[in-house]
Amino acid sequence: MRTPRAGNIRDSRRTPGFKLPGDSCPFCQASGTAHPAPAERFERRTRHRRSALSGAPGSGGRFGSSIFVMAAAPLRVLACGDVEGRLEAIFGRVRAIQAKSGRFDMLLCVGNFFGSTSEAEWAEYRTGAKKAPIPTYVLGANDPDTLSYFPDVSGCELAENITYLGRRGVYSGCSGLQIAYLSGTEAQQQPAPAHCFGAKDVAELKSSLLSAPNFRGVDILLTSPWPRDVGTFANSTGEIDTKKSGSKLVSDLAASLKPRYHFAALEKAYYERLPYRNHMVLQETPQHVTRFIALADVGNTSKKKYLYAFSIVPMSSMDPAELVKQPQDVTENPYRKLRKEAPKSKAALSAEEEPACQFFFDLNKHQGKKRPSDGKERGDSQPKQAKKPPQPTGPCWFCLASPEVEKHLVVSIGTHCYLALAKGGLSPDHVLILPIGHYQSVVDLSSEVLEEVTKYKAALKEFFRSKGKRYVLFERNYRSQHLQLQVIPVPLDLCTSEDIKEAFITQAQEQQIELLEIPEHSDIAQVAQPGTPYFYVELDTGEKLFHRIRGRFPLQFGREVLASEALLAQPQRADWRQCAAQRPEEAAQARAFRRDFEPFDFSLRD
DSSP, X not given: OXXXXXXXXXXXXXXXXXXXXXXXXXXXXXSOSOOOOHHHHHHHHHHHHHHHHHTOTTSSSTTOOTTOOOOSSOEEEEEEOOOTTOHHHHHHHHHHHHHHHOOOSEEEEOSOSSOTTOHHHHHHHHTTSXXXXXXXEEOOOSSGGGGGGOOOTTOEEEETTEEEOOSEXXXXXXXXXXXXXXXXXXXXXXXXXXXXXXXXHHHHHHXXXXXXXXXXXXXXXXXXXXXXXXXXXXXXXXXXXXXXXXXXXXHHHHHHHOOSEEEEXXXXXXXXXXXXXXXXXXXXXXXXXXXXXXXXXXXXXXXXXXXXXXXXXXXXXXXXXXXXXXXXXXXXXXXXXHHHTSOOOOOXXXXXXXXXXTOSOOTTSOTTOOOOOOOOSTTOOOTTOSSOOOOOSSOOSOSTTOTTSOGGGEEEEOSSEEEEEOTTOSSTTOEEEEESSOOSSGGGOOHHHHHHHHHHHHHHHHHHHHTTEEEEEEEEESSOSSOOEXXXXXXXTTOOHHHHHHHHXXXXXXXXXXXXXXXTTOOGXXXXXXTOOEEEEEETTSOEEEEEOOSOXXXXXXXXXXXXXXXXXXXXXSSGGGGOOOHHHHHHHHHHHHHHHGXXXXXXXX
């Protein structure tokens, strides 16, 4: 079912009537169960939310469960800016909208829900003398003056139909709608005050979601502060300078969680940004867009919009093709520049650095030499390259410009990358994809280099398939200084893609390595920040397995799995040192590969 475009039902003057189930709870809609009493309903929601955060399989959270039911109709949602204690004003407006346009399922409040003069109005709702007209969900305090209104940091029911979501978390339920939330403002000091959030809060919230298999994004993200730089590539933000105001941590959160809707407040302004992409065009599989909406304060004298109405089908219930449709006014992602500027690891090779693991370089010959500067690469000016890649802090034997590289093993040179046979490879056609410039990992690559890596992957897939083989690619960003993508072909009649995946997962479990499957439409940059040690496997089907390295990691793990009896059945070749060949033999293998690969080599045609 298609989700109506944001703004189709923004206010009562343009909202058509809808017929939805009577007084069903938005988190139990279409479940066929009786609507629970408020206390019972809150306990159910709290259980779902905490299960989602703990990652318990089979819970009512993001992993799904036996009580999960696809929503049969769009949920109708209201989002509100700073209420600041004006409860009668906001709830009166909600009643008026519902009287004219039909019932809404929930009200989501961002910014300051309470104000300095809240107590008198709040007492009537707290004691039950008055009741919110629809289930209302609020964020926590943004200043120390209102902390007392929120007795439980993990979330609680403040009054009938009014729920405090909590400090941070993921709100999921039977309808399938998934709401991520972060209360407070960004801390300017450590430790963070009770009304603020810090980098740890954002990291834990991201981790709770990104570690889930098949994560595509969340339906809604609620924060009080605006994200920094949200106005980049977009329509005018008016008087708000998003390069100076807003939170960088919120920007990072939004970039990672990819919400379909992101609401914020605090700036006393209304701003609806043009929708932005969550993928790189022509380089990544299309994903859904994000719509950021900032709302003004309730009852403001300037008549700025403080209430926003929309309908939404939970992502989990949508047809994938419908979900990723791109509107005509979509823009680039405003946070890409911010992510590229994230601090990169400057860790040098340690004593545990593997001297030449499966590469075509001999690191034992030139340990005392200083690596010369790169100079020009193939004489190309590379007009697309926005800036030069970072330079190595010490000798790097992986940059193509280094005179120590054994160039007799190079089989193809593009504009930004090249291919070379591996020294001591598992097979004569074990090949490496490497950037010409100095990059530590895939996560660090510029868009131009990543685009050419993708081209080489496609060319190798076609080449190996013509030989009756499928490739397995892996990267180990650990104890290494320069990116190496190892590509090893496996005969099609020897094993299936499922066999390969199972072999990696089984051997990982035996060594207590947590190897998780990540969505095919996601890339490694979405689950690992620059400088993060990791290991990942990619099949030519697009399936990916990922491990975040937190301690020690077996340097030969990828090769050991492929050489095992379960796959290539060549355990004696698990150590590259046992597979070394003489230079004439290596040169002959490179010539043969270069000749066979030539019809598939795009670098010869570009």
